[in-house]
Amino acid sequence: MQTLILIAHVLLGLSLIVLVLIQHGKGADAGAAFGSGSSGTVFGARGVATFLQKITGWIVVGFFATSLLLAYVINASHNTISVVNSVPVSKTEPAADGAPVSANPAPASKGKPADVPSTVSGGAPASSEGAQPKPSDVPGK
Numbered sequence: 001m002q003t004l005i006l007i008a009h010v011l012l013g014l015s016l017i018v019l020v021l022i023q024h025g026k027g028a029d030a031g032a033a034f035g036s037g038s039s040g041t042v043f044g045a046r047g048v049a050t051f052l053q054k055i056t057g058w059i060v061v062g063f064f065a066t067s068l069l070l071a072y073v074i075n076a077s078h079n080t081i082s083v084v085n086s087v088p089v090s091k092t093e094p095a096a097d098g099a100p101v102s103a104n105p106a107p108a109s110k111g112k113p114a115d116v117p118s119t120v121s122g123g124a125p126a127s128s129e130g131a132q133p134k135p136s137d138v139p140g141k
Contacts (some may be wrong), residue, residue: 002073009066012059019056 002070002077005066005070005073009063009070012063012066016056016059016063019052019059023052023056
C-alpha cells in the first residue's frame with residue numbers, strides 16, 4: 001500500500017513540475033502585446049492557459065492528498081519505540097543527610113584531571129613564565 005502511494009506521489013510531483021514549467025508566466029502576456037508572441041493557438045487566446053491551470057490545480061490537490069495519506073500510513077505502520085525508553089536508569093538511594101546517592105558511584109580518577117597543565121621534568125608547569133603559584137592560588141592554604 002505504501003509503495004503504491006509513494007509511486008503515485010512521485011508521478012504527481014514530476015507531472016506538477018512539468019506542467020508548471022510548460023505554463024507561461026504573467027509577464028509573457030506583456031511580450032505578446034508587442035508582437036513577440038503568437039495568440040493564434042489550437043485552444044484559442046486564453047484556452048491553453050485555463051486548461052493547464054485546471055489540470056495543475058487538480059494535480060496539486062492529488063499531490064497534497066498523497067502527502068497526507070503517506071504521512072498517515074507511515075505513522076500508523078511504525079512501532080513507537082523511543083530511545084529514551086531503551087536507556088537503563090540508574091537507581092538512587094537516599095543518603096543519611098537526605099541527598100540522593102547513586103548506587104553506581106563514578107570510578108575514582110587514576111590520574112590527573114584533563115584540565116591540569118602538563119609539567120616538564122622539574123615538576124614545574126610547562127609555561128614560559130616559570131613562576132611559582134601564589135599561596136592564595138593554592139587551595140587549602
